[in-house]
Amino acid sequence: MAVFTLEIVTPDRLIYEGEAERLIVRGMTGDLCILAHHIDYATALDPGEASVVTASGERRAACTGGMLSVHDNHVRLMATTFEWEDEIDLNRAQRAKEAAEEQLKTMTADDKNYALVEAKLKRALARIRAKE
Amino acid sequence: MAGSSMKSIKLRIKSVESTMQITRAMQLVATSKLRRSKERMEMSRPYVGVSRKAIYAAVRACTDPNVPFVAARPLRKRCYIVIAGERGLAGGYNANVFKAVAADAGETPYMVLPIGRKAIEKYQRMGVELVNTEYGHVETLRISKCFTLVRQLLEAYYEERFDELVMVYTSFVSMMSQEVRVEKLLPVVPDDDVQAESRNVQTVYDPSPEETLVKAMPDYLAGRLYAAGCDAFASEVAARRNAMDSATKNAGEMIDDLRLKFNRARQGAITQEITEIVAGSEN
Numbered sequence: 204m205a206v207f208t209l210e211i212v213t214p215d216r217l218i219y220e221g222e223a224e225r226l227i228v229r230g231m232t233g234d235l236c237i238l239a240h241h242i243d244y245a246t247a248l249d250p251g252e253a254s255v256v257t258a259s260g261e262r263r264a265a266c267t268g269g270m271l272s273v274h275d276n277h278v279r280l281m282a283t284t285f286e287w288e289d290e291i292d293l294n295r296a297q298r299a300k301e302a303a304e305e306q307l308k309t310m311t312a313d314d315k316n317y318a319l320v321e322a323k324l325k326r327a328l329a330r331i332r333a334k335e
Numbered sequence: 336m337a338g339s340s341m342k343s344i345k346l347r348i349k350s351v352e353s354t355m356q357i358t359r360a361m362q363l364v365a366t367s368k369l370r371r372s373k374e375r376m377e378m379s380r381p382y383v384g385v386s387r388k389a390i391y392a393a394v395r396a397c398t399d400p401n402v403p404f405v406a407a408r409p410l411r412k413r414c415y416i417v418i419a420g421e422r423g424l425a426g427g428y429n430a431n432v433f434k435a436v437a438a439d440a441g442e443t444p445y446m447v448l449p450i451g452r453k454a455i456e457k458y459q460r461m462g463v464e465l466v467n468t469e470y471g472h473v474e475t476l477r478i479s480k481c482f483t484l485v486r487q488l489l490e491a492y493y494e495e496r497f498d499e500l501v502m503v504y505t506s507f508v509s510m511m512s513q514e515v516r517v518e519k520l521l522p523v524v525p526d527d528d529v530q531a532e533s534r535n536v537q538t539v540y541d542p543s544p545e546e547t548l549v550k551a552m553p554d555y556l557a558g559r560l561y562a563a564g565c566d567a568f569a570s571e572v573a574a575r576r577n578a579m580d581s582a583t584k585n586a587g588e589m590i591d592d593l594r595l596k597f598n599r600a601r602q603g604a605i606t607q608e609i610t611e612i613v614a615g616s617e618n
Contacts, residue, residue, distance in 0.1 A: 212382040214478050214558040215375075231550060232541055243538040245393060247550035270551040272389040274538070281386040283554050 205239035209255065211280045213269075218285050225256035226278060228266055229329075237271075237278055244273040248282065250325040252333045263288045265333035267326040284326075291334045300327035341604065344597040348590055355586035361424060362579035368572045372474075376507055376569040379562040390555050391525035396544040403493065404552050407522050413445040414466065414488065414497035416520075416560065418504035418567040419454035421472055426578035428505065428513070428571055429453045435515040436503050446497060448488065450476065450564065466491065473571065476564040481557040489553060492521060504563040505570035511577065513570035516563075520556060 209223035226237040229251025237244075253266040269282040303324035310317050397405050415436055419429045432454070436447075446464040449455040452471035459465065467487060470476060491497060500521035505513045540547050 210381075210385060212385050214379060214382045214481075214561045216378040217381045230541055231546065235541075244541065245389060245538055245544075245547055246541040247547045269554050270386065270389055270547070272392065272538075274392070279385050279389060281382060281389060281551075281554070281558070283557075 206258075207237070207239040207241070208277045209280070210278070211255075211282060211285055213282050213285050218282070218287075219255065221257070223255055223257050223278070225254075226280070227252075227254040228271060228280065229253070230271065237273060240276055241273045241278070243275070244271075246271055248280075250322070250329040252329060253285070263333050265291055265326075265330040267329055268322075286330065286333075288333055291330050293331065293334050296327045296330035296334070300324060300331065303327060341597060341600045344593055344600060348593045348597065351586050351589050351593065355583055355590070358579045358582040358586060362576055362583055365572050365576035365579060368474075369569070369576060372565070372569040372572050373507070376562075376565040379558075379565040382558050383562045386555050386558055390523060390548070390551065392538065393540065393544050393548050393551070394523045394525050396538060396540060397548065399545045402545045402548060404521060404523050404548055408495070408498040410443060410498050412497045413440065413443050413499045413501055414448065414491070415440070415445055416448045416450065416488075416500070416502040416504075416563075417454045417458070418473060418502070418563055419449070419451040419457070420567075420571045420575075421452045421474070423453065424578060425571055425575035428574040428578075429457075431515050432503055432505060433457055435517055439501065439503070439517050448484065451567075473564055473568045476561065476568075478557065478561045481560040481564070482553070485553050485557045485560060488556070502559070502563055504567040505574075506566050507569040507573060510573055513574055518563075520559060 204224045206222040206224055208221075209226060210220050211218040224239070227234060228237075229235075229249045230246040231249060232246070234251065235246070248266060248269045248271055250265075250267040253264045255262050255264065264285055264287045266280070266282045267284045269280065269285075271281075272279045303320050306320045307317075307324065310320065394405055400406050417432060417436055419432045423429060446466060447454075447458045448466040449458050449468065450470045451473045455465075455468050455471055459468070467484065470480065470484070488500060492500065499519065502516075502518045502520055504516055506516045508514050
């Protein structure tokens, strides 16, 4: 299968650098899939499940925000956090989800911190979904 | 007379020796921290390179002049992120950063987000308006804290409490040389060298360059801040190691020198005593 160059970086490390056949992440307008020779493209990311398919198989991950840019068959994923399936701490994600849900119950939509807590919940859900 | 000078030399040797013990200990601590901080710095570098290119490309694609990160406003006030050390004894490490800030600011009024205890103390003493004084410890500046700080900064930027954001920190070039960097973060002005490599093909932005920028900007800035923190800490440790290394060497030289003086004084005293005894027996 045709491949493209994929670089996944987070502020504290380089997660992946090499060839890939397919990348799925959640963009601002929904889940999107990048294959080789994609048109030059860029978007910001929402917290969600991600998946990378290479010659050796598929790996799932949780990606929480950041930016994606495709340029001349070179895909750069600048994630806020990016955890492979086996690195996710499911218990911690569950606790974070419950805590965020609890907080949201007592808040109204125009609360100053509403967006922050909502983002927390989304991140926790992304991790749980990637692990399932 | 000879006895008293011998005693004072001995005391001085002792005091220099204890200073040398401290400088050597600090040198060893710095050396052991160096490897880890250098690793952390090297790991944080790819993100900056990659994300800067993407952000600059998006800025160039922006056609709406009203995006707050792109449009330059009349400059009334700057905000400096100043990353300095937690303590001194690192040669000119802290002083160089402060000098660079003063030189860059000129006459423009500014406020400061100090990171590192030395920076907090310095700007508190100067009476400059401070954004936040919670981050005294550069070594433990985590990425989540960077997000909190960037959120605060962006809020202030939206409220037009400042019009330009500039980051001043020390970048690790090599063990022997660390360089102070002054980097403008907001508004974003793409470099020329990045422009040269962009192609003529139009990039598709989903949903638009403006929305992509607004959403990705906090992540980008937090990443930049985190990387600068890692870079600055590695520089601080390297600067301290070098400063302590030369201090230890100097102390060693001083001790050698004092030992020589001490031996001379001792020899002088013995000679004098012998002369006195011989003179006494002759009589």
